[in-house]
Amino acid sequence: MTSAAFDLAAIGAGLSFAAALPDVAAALDVDHAVVVSAPPGTGKTTLVPPLLASRVPGRVIVTQPRRVAARAAARRLAQLDGSTLGERVGFTVRGERSVGPSTRIEFVTAGVLLRRLLDDPGLDGVDAVIIDEVHERALETDLLIGLLSEVRLLRDDLTLVAMSATLDAARIAGVIGTDERPAAVVEHAVPAFPLTERWAPSPGPRLDERGVSWEFLDHVARTTVSAARDLTRDDPTADVLVFAPGAREVAEIARRVRDADGSYDVRELHGQLPAAAQDAVIRGRRASDPPRIIVTTSLAESSLTVPGVRLVVDSCLARQPQRDAARGMTGLVTTAAPRSSCVQRAGRATRQGPGIVVRCVDERTYAAAPARPAPEIAVADLTDAALLLACWGAPGGAGLRLIDPPPADSLADALTVLGALGAIDDEGRATVEGRDLARIPTDPRLARALRDGSPLVGAALAADVVALLSGDVRIADADAAQALVALRSGRTPDARWRTDADRLRRLVPATPGVRSGLDGTGLVIALAFPERIAQRVERTADGATFLLASGTRAGMRGPLAASEWIAVADVTRAAGRAAAGSGAIIRAAAALSEAQMERAAQHLMTDRVEAAFTNGRVQARRERRIGAILRASVPVRASADEGRDAVRRALQRDGLGVFAWSEAADTLRRRLSLVRRELGDPWPDVSDAGLLATLDAWLGPELDALAAGTPAARIDLAPPLRRLLPWPEASRLDALVPERLEVPSGSRVRIGYPDADDTSARPVVAVKLQECFGWAETPRLVDDHVPVLFHLLSPAGRPLAVTDDLASFWSGPYAQVRAEMRGRYPKHPWPEDPWSAAPTRHTKNRTPR
Known part of the structure; x- marks a missing residue:
């Protein structure tokens, strides 16, 4: 049987996509790159792989974004082919493999194929690759498209097919094709069965400080039971699919549904379940079995088909990666599900006939959700991706045809991490160390912790911790060590964790005689994330606030909050009481001894004098730190260089306002500024920016005095400013910008x-109007460039007129001013003819005649 061709007619019986196979074959006759777009459940994942297998002599690789989807697709195709799984059709996922020498079609996760490409860039023996579920825009899928597009430049015989339920087909075709000829596009549409939409908004909030609220979970469960009873009363063969954001919510909703109505077969479906439990859900049920209510994560959104579903209950929530650049954190957060995802979920109810979707929100909330999910490359931690690209020889993705380039800031953070690990060189290329880490199928930081932690705590514990942090296990009370106790004892059964831990342990040398116990858990975490070593800085009523070496403050509850030092594996943004006022909350950590902390964070330790210019004088302390965590601080005397640097930093940060400007210094600066504005060089730039840029040129001796401890209040800035005066031009300063101006009354009035x-x-x-009688020509300064602006004042010093044209004022507006003021100030002269009146600063009785 292994040498026979796949029977496409038999395999495609009852699948609508069978009608599109001739179009796919015709497209492949023209080019080796094709984009296929068809709704979920039409059969494209089942039919396109054997079609390609009938056209190429080598193996066909099909990628899926999830392990359960890869296994299910392989099992389904093998069943339809009538062969044993692992013979003609097989699969490879992390920790599990079922293939043989005669396997023609192999389903894999995208991550498996990425690491296979690093070992075999030419994909020897593989003649076709199908990338499925492209529309999900998973990071590994995006990277595969870029790498395989480059492989095709070297192997023009390699067929590449991108498939999706919904995608921007033209855009993907341009990426996997060439600039001259995009890939062909085959679209398959089927008439949709009618879908009835219902709305069941919750009376309370969906989210609270801990995530999804208990009240909302109660509401989803009640809505599910009520809708299921209405459906199965008329159609007992129908099943119900309930979408929740994560495994915790799946378990809670499933428990509530079981408690409310025991007549249903309530199943859970998520990535943490053993493979057998996942497969049992996907296989469907017998007609004699009770109706099923399947509570699932987004796992069943598009990459899996669950048979028999006629009703979908949607929480309209999703768990998505989100990066917090300010705190250097990336983690999963619960948000409103994109509307495109909700449409995909609802479509699961109409695969076999008319269906119903009940959305647990109101229409306005649904309409306000994002239209589609952000590509994972835009929001995820890129450390693993950056290492893979460096090993491929395309640092940062340079030269690759990617759907979207990696964001510059996220990429820079990832390269910083890789540089600290020694995984890349100064040019961004992978080092020998980096290639070794890339061969360990986990995040590079965890790979380093596995390798470096094994000799310290034993390979078994190091592998157990890394498997825990790499997986989806929920860590109660954020205590990773206690989570390991539960896993090892079987109280928290997780076959995948055990399989992953065993596989990781085989990747490092055995460590006979090394025994650490669970107290080594924190050390392994600290080796992976030294910047997340944290010290408790505040106790609260029900928890504590910790300061991480990275500078982030994060809250924690539970017994671990009593620890002085912890190593944090997962910290994420949060709001409310759980975050202890810090804006972040610790989700996974382990206690850390001081010796372990110092061992893991040696490169973060500093011992230096920190000088600062505060409250007008230089102060210095000798500080020992681990990143942002202060270990010890004692006052010391700053050196001259340290003091000068502290003053410079303060001036650059706070500006020249740190000084108390004397009237003489301020006036001199203003005069110089006007000359500079009108005449330019060689007159100095005395703006804030200009003075800060030339501190040593004018403030050198004063900087030394400040560094030695002189308070800023005792520094007179007038002498330093005079150092800037250009010679011989400086001799003209008083003529260009005099400090005072003599007016006709004889007064010498200060110029502002x-x-x-x-x-x-x-x-x-600003001068009294009477002091300027008869003055016709307005004075001009700076070589006649700038006319003086007069503020003519009343005898009480209040402004009467503002003018830079005295002659026009006396001939016009003065008459109106005289009419209004002569009665108010009768003791002062208000002549009808100001031209002939004697200027005076006195009253009429003292005015010279």
Whole structure:
């Protein structure tokens, strides 16, 4: 049987996509790159692989974004083919493999194929690759498209097919094709069965400080039971599919449904279940079995087909990766599910006939959700991806045809991590160390912890911890060590964790005689994430706040909050009481001894003098730190260089306002600024920016004095400013911008010069109107460039007029001013003819005649 061709007619019986196979074959006759778009459940994942197997002599690889989907697709195709799984059709996922020498079609996860490409860039023996579920925009799928597009430049015989339920076909065709000829697109549409939409909004909030609220979970369970009873009363063969954001919510809703109505076969479906339990759900049920209510994560959204479903209850929530650049955190957060995902979920009810979707929100909330999910490359931690690209020889994705390039800031953070691990060189290329880490199928930081932690705590514990952190196990009370106790004892059964831990242990040398116990858990975590070593800084009523070496403050509840030091494996943004006012909450950690902390964080330890210019003087302390965590601090005297640097930093941060500007210094600066504005060089730039850029040129001796401890209040800035005066031009300063202006009354009035950073204001003379009688020509400063602006004042010193044209004022507006003021100030002269009146600063009785 192994040499026979696949019987496409038999395999495709009852599958609508069978009608599209001739179009796919015709497209492959023209080109080796094709995009296939068809709704979920039409049979594209089942039919396209054997079609390709009938056209190429080598193996056909089909990628899936999830392990359960890869296993299910392989098992389904083998069943339809009538062969044993692992013969003609097989699968390979992390920790599990069922293939043989005669396997023609192999289903794999995208991560498996990525690491296979690193070992065999030419994919020897593989003649076709199908990338399924492209629309999910999983990071590993995006990377595969980029790498395989490059492989096809070297292997023009390699067939590449991208498949999706819904995708931007033209865009994907342009990426997997060439600039001259995009890939062909085959679209298959089927008439949709009618879908009835219902709305069941919760009376309370969906989310609270801990995540999904208990009240909302109760509501989803009640809605599910009520809708299921209505459906199965008329159609006992129908099943119900309930979508929840994560495994915890799946378990809670399933428990509530079982408690409410025991007549249903309530099943859970998520990535943490053993493979056998997942497969049992996907196989469906016998007609004699009770109706099923299957509570699932997004696992069943598009990559899996669950038979018999006629009703979908949707929480309209999703768990998605989200990066917090400010805190250096990336984690899964619960958010409103994108509307495109909700449409995919609802479509599960109409695969075999008319269906119903009940959305546990109102229509306005649904409409406000994002239209589609963000590509994972835009929001996820890119450390693993960056290492893979470096090993491929395309640091940062340079030169690859990617659907979206990695964000520059996320990529820079990832490269910083890889550089600290020694995984890349200064050019971003993978080192020998980096290639070794890339061969361990987990995050590079965890790979380093496995390798470096094994000699310290034993290979068994190191592998157990890394498998725990790599998987989806829920860690109660954020205590990773206690989670390991539960896993090892079987109280928390998780076959995948045990399989992954065993596989990881085989990747490092055995460590006979090394025994650490669970107290080594924190050390392994700290080796992976040294920047997340944390010290308790505050106790609260029900928890504590910790300061991480990275500078982030995060809250924690539970027994572990009593620890002085912890190593944090997972920290995420949060709100409410759980975050202890920090804006972040610790989801997984382990206690850490001080010796373990110092061993893991040696490269973060500093012992230096920190000088600061605060409250007007230099102060210094000798500080020992682990990243942002202060271990010890004692006052010391700053050296001259340390003091000068502290003053410079303060000036750059706070500006020149740290000084108390004397009137003489401020006036000199304003005068110089006006000359500079009008005449330019060689007159100095005395704006804030100009002075800060030339500190040593004008403030050198004062910087030394400040560094030695002189308070800023005792520094007079007038002498330093005079150092900036250009010679011989400086001799003209008083002529260009005099400090005072003599007015006709004989008074010498101070000139108000504009602020040094004002580029348009003019010098102002505020003088009593009577002191300027008969003055026709407005004075001009700076070689006649700038007319003085007069503020003519009343005898009480209040402004009466503002003018830079005295002649026009006396001939016009003065008459109106005289009419209004002569009665108010009768003791002062208000002549009808100001041209002939004697200027005076006195009253009429003292005015010279």
